[in-house]
Amino acid sequence: MEFLSLLDLTFFLLAGFGALVGIIFGAIPGMTATMAVAVCLPLTYALGLHHGLALLLGLYVGGISGGMVPAVLLNIPGTPSSITTTFDGYPMAQKGEGEKALRVCVVASVVGGLISAAVLFLFAPLLADFSIKFSYVEKFLIILLALSVIASLSSSMLIGIFSGVIGIWLSLIGDYSISDGGNGKTRLMFDFMEPYLFEGFSLLPVLIGIFGISTILLEAEKGVKSDTTNKRIKIGKGAGFSLSIFKGRLTNLVRSSFIGTFIGMLPGVGGSAASVLAYTQEKNLARDSSQMGKGAPQGLIASESANNALTGGALIPLLSLGIPGDSTTAVLIGAFTLQGIQVGPLFIPENPETWYIMMTALVFANIVMFFLMFYAIKHIAKVVMVPKHILYPIIVMMCVVGAYAINYGIMFDVWTLLIFGILGYLVQKIGLEVAPLIIGFILGSQAEVYFVKSLESFGTFSIFFTKSPIAVVLWGLIIASVMFSIVMGVKSRAREKMELTQITGSTQTASGKGHDSNSR
């Protein structure tokens, strides 16, 4: 327990301050946990490794959690992994339940964060050994499983799949990057576009554009009149928050936390897949998932516990293989490098003090995040009370600044934001679905890389089925997920048909009666 002597007040203050700044970064559309960590990375020089880690882990936890705020209140995912939070959070906010939704998110987040921290602490080396069983083939299948959600997320399966395919197609624009082992050649564009689109569209501007800007355009179409009605929404009134919301949802909470941790520990699969998978699993496995997507707390629980569970998960391969599990831990590794510490399979046994320090910081940051957010929500939720003609221009400005900053000052990212804002608006106008499109966009390029690499490595299509027992299990899950969507689709169509016949039946009777009375 020698590490206890290293814990001083500054350590806890830094972790807490990190969580606060992280939340702010996460809450501003276009600024992410990764950015927060990157900006503060040079500070670790001055702070020393242990204090530096306290700050960075605080930023990491805060940054991931902060993403829920704009997702719920404004329909803009603050970070890519909070996309699924918008599905139920925004409808709840529109019903005046923004505060309740945020509180559900905060509780789910802290549970997810703490479960993953426990898993990290107890099983890191063991799980790292398990994670290397996932080669290109298994990673491709995980992405495919996440993509299979597209079917169950859409109200019309055909349109959903079509939107998803458009998303995948958009993600393939640009080069097949050499850093992914590709040939560095561009495709799906004209030569004159190359200077702008060499690396394709950046994820975050696309995300903010398609969710945020298009929402604002749709609102703008309605005009400012609706402001008056907005004021009547009493935040926090009606069904308030109580822990009983979690009653009967514990399985969801724990399952989603484990999914988040698990996806986090697979390098290169990415955070968005975690919340998407957790969300679908809830949709597929819950007894009643009919309200999901319309403002159901269970969707928020799945999404937020999974994306916070990523933090512990992504630290597993970092600390036991020296390989970052997601983009933020890829920056975090810099803190070790700058201090001349090698992270690899022997990091934990050789640096037990640093290891305990990190665990303390991670748990403490989660707790600080919980208290900061749980009690600040009342005030944060008031954002929706700001008149829209004031709020929306500010959001647009923040989105533009965020998009410009995300790749350190690329103007084309701002154009991307606007292009996808308009595209998102048009897509909704012509009846396509945004959620499958964006999931396709996020997962498409990864799916391509892992698919091509699997074929390059093994040289045969059959490898996808025969690679390992893990692959077989994943196929089982994919088939179950698709079957489930089809069954649900057929059921809901049958129900609609029945309702329709009932309605037409009753109108016919009514008109028949009218006719009868007329003829008399």
Place this chain on the structure above:
Amino acid sequence: MTVSKKTLTGLGSAVVMASMTFGAGIAMAQDGPLRGNIRVVIGSTSTGGDTYQNSTIVVDKLAEQLDLNMKVDAVGASSAFRTLDRDSRGNTLMIFHDQSYLGYLYGVEGYDNIFEKYTVGPTVAINPGNAYLVPKDSPYETLDDIIAAVGDGEEVRVAIQPGGVSEIGFSALKNAISIEHPGQEDNLVAVNTGSQSDKNQQLFDGQADVINGTVQANEQYTRLPEDDQKAMRFVWLTARQDTIEQAPEEGLGQTTREQLLEYVEPNVHVTMGDDETFTFDKEFFFLYNKDMDPAIVDQIDEALTEIYAEGEIQEVQKNSFFIPNFKPSEEATEYLQEKMSRYEEIIENIQ
């Protein structure tokens, strides 16, 4: 309107955050031609990699010496080149390594001839860690075993990231095989992958027999017990012998300099023909916009000369397993140009 404490705290932290994001304001007036805020873009997107680490060491010292605000941004090669293209004032500088011309030699999209398009600045350090590894239980004990096996018609797969530093050792090996065992070189097969984790994974999966790696990233793997699926063994470090000899005696992690020397020439011999042995030191240097004021080139040269004369930076670099290697711009350009033509030959030979 009452302002709550929370709002104040929120505002306060927002200001702190904003100031951290957008830098610490304008630097004080300077005398030299280089003034204002200086952004140093690097050719890697990773803040955990050697380019970022080495650039941070050099830029920190330089900022102190010149009394300027300087910041390293890990934007990646193509963004870095594009950013440098746009700024001829000298407020954007670039630090990169041999990849900048190897990418051009391998014909990678987005790479031009740096000696024509940019001004090559001073070299600052070498990372001596470029390595090739095999699984610990591999039948190949040495690089000679691999060359002999390929010469005998056995297929050996090497996981590399194509088009640069990771590939040059592979190309040299292929060239050596074509010299020693003409016609057999096609048995050495490149497995194109991306990041270090992908290369490691190929080894764990048995999809590669040899991987390119680094001393820094792979040293801990070489200390795992043989029955561990992840255990590896160095077979070759491409650095020159006298480069490794300058490393600290304790080496890196628990692998001493003595042990590392076992894997470099002359213990490992990769022929280039005419008794010449192939070596490759990964060197870091500055790149400037071609139209930048030459007085800035001189100013940075002078500042670095003073920094290296003080001797402190060498200690910091060595502690981080870099070998200090300062050469002023002119000398560096000539040296790197010659280096490029040497590798150009190898790449042409095997094509």
